[in-house]
Amino acid sequence: MPSIKKHVEKSMQRTGKTYQEVHEWIDEPQHKNERHDITRVLEFSSMFKEKYGEQAAQEYVHHLADDLNGKFNHMMEDIQGLLDNTLTYFGAIKK
Numbered sequence: 001m002p003s004i005k006k007h008v009e010k011s012m013q014r015t016g017k018t019y020q021e022v023h024e025w026i027d028e029p030q031h032k033n034e035r036h037d038i039t040r041v042l043e044f045s046s047m048f049k050e051k052y053g054e055q056a057a058q059e060y061v062h063h064l065a066d067d068l069n070g071k072f073n074h075m076m077e078d079i080q081g082l083l084d085n086t087l088t089y090f091g092a093i094k095k
């Protein structure tokens with residue numbers, strides 16, 4: 001998953017603002033899992049909208065999407081590695 005610094009850079013590119021407080025809140029280590037819970041997206045986006053405005057709520061959603069993409073890409077690399085190892089093991093891939 002992208003670091004807070006990376007999330008801040010992406011927000012800056014998208015909006016011209018860092019939304020550092022949004023990204024720090026989401027990635028706070030003690031609450032990280034509950035704050036990335038997709039089933040609570042309406043609750044948390046409303047909270048950000050009230051506190052910092054519509055664009056902050058949108059940046060919260062972008063944060064989740066960027067994390068999801070990061071996780072998915074990492075998972076695909078792991079799967080490709082397992083696949084390559086298995087094919088090599090059975091001689092299906094020549095070195």
Ligand SMILES: [Zn+2]
Pocket residue numbers: 001026027036063067
């Ligand atoms: Zn995150």
